Amino acid sequence: MAKHKVVVIGDLFPSARESLEQKCDLVIWDKPERIPQELLYDWIQTAEGLFSRGDIKVDEELLSRAPHLRVVAQASVGYDNIDIDFCTKRSIPFGNTLGVLVEATADLTFGLVLTSARRIHEGWNFVKEGKWVGRKNIPYGVDLYGKTLGIVGMGSIGAAVARRANAFGMNVIYHNRKIRQDHNELSANYVDFSELLTESDFLVVLVPLSPSSRHLFGEEQFKKMKSSAYFINASRGPVVDTKALYNALIHQEIAYAALDVTDPEPINHDHPLLSLPNVLITPHIGSATIETRTKMAELTVENILAGLERKPLPACVNNQVNY
Known part of the structure; x- marks a missing residue:
């Protein structure tokens, strides 16, 4: 029996690659830079499955060159690079990894809160550069206890961040499209967006990227925030x-x-x-733990294999075409 052809963009953990190779012929682009567009067009012509990556635009142009494509899956929660409407129009299910990376991303997000508040990375640089000669001139941070943490986008990751903030004795407020029914259990209070801007000592952004959220934070929003506020973005x-x-x-x-x-x-x-001295940037490592990335890769493989066999994807965004 002939194997399915699958285009894979990105590295694959050994266990995930082995699972795919048992049933599929793979063509893999595992370089960190973006695959040349013409090469992708060439590969996709005969592909039945696409293991995508965030730097690939899966749009009408790409899909129109893939007459045999049955399924697209990506090892991420976000999918702003995927034209879901056109996938649906082509009856191609798209699978993501919703739920798998919640705790890892919440750890990283709250880690940014703690690290920036206490200047942990600056303290390390201070020691490494030989500046630690006494108790004077060390980097001073600010307390978390008793401060207000504002969360914009109170989904699963936001709720997990709220639980961590509770453990540190912070007051949690949030703004969301909908009020969460469990916000009392999270010790979190719903406020409107304007109040969240003005009241937050630490403001965490966890909204998905969409036309309405693009540049949600601009000049007007920053002017409303406290001059002492810390701004943390772990979304897009x-x-x-x-x-x-x-x-x-x-x-x-x-x-x-x-x-x-x-x-x-x-x-x-x-x-x-x-x-700037008052900036900390990490290289999009919210889900970058061995355990979480392994689970994400394995779920993506499960999505791919299910789609190839015309079975329901375990995690499908456009369920109306989920087999």
């Missing part, structure tokens, strides 16, 4: 107007920014943000 880079954030930091409209995502991404080493 374009949710923030990068120039407005830079100006807010240099004009001391906010105190600090800790980012796991940027716009552009990756951020250039000579970008003006990197010249």
Whole structure:
């Protein structure tokens, strides 16, 4: 029996690769840079499955060149690079990894809160550079206990961040499209967006990228925040107007920014943000633990194999075409 042809963009953990290779012939682009578009077009012509990556635009142009494609899956929760409507129009189910990376991303997000508040990375640099000669001139941070943590986007990850903040004695407020029915259990109070901006000592962004959330944080929003506020973005880079954030930091409209995502991404080493002392940036590592990335890869493989066999995907975004 002939094997299914699957295009894989990105590295595969050995267990996930082995599972796919048992039933599929793979063509793999495992380089960190984006696959050349013409090469992708060539590969996709005969592909039945696509294991995608966030830097690939799965749109009408790409899908129109893939007459045999049965399924697209991606090892991520977000899918702003995927044209879901056109996938649905083509009756192609799209699978993501919803739920798998909640705790790892919440750990990283709250880690950015704690690290930036207590200047942990700056303390390490202070020691490494030989500046630690006594108790004077050490980096001073701020307390978390008793401070207000505001969360924009109170989904599963937001709820997990709220639980961590509770353990540190923080007051939690949030803004969401809908009030959570369990917010009392999370010791979190719903507020409108404007109040969240003005009341938060630490403001965490966890919204998905959409037309309505693009540049949700710009000049107007930063001006409303406390001058002592810490801004943490662990969602998507374009949710923030990068120039407005830079100006807010240099004009001391906010105190600090800790980012796991940027716009552009990756951020250039000579970008003006990197010249500021009140910025911490990590390279989009929210889900980057061995355990979580393994689970994400395995679920993506399960989605691919189910789609190839025309069975329901375990985690499907466009369920109306889920076999």
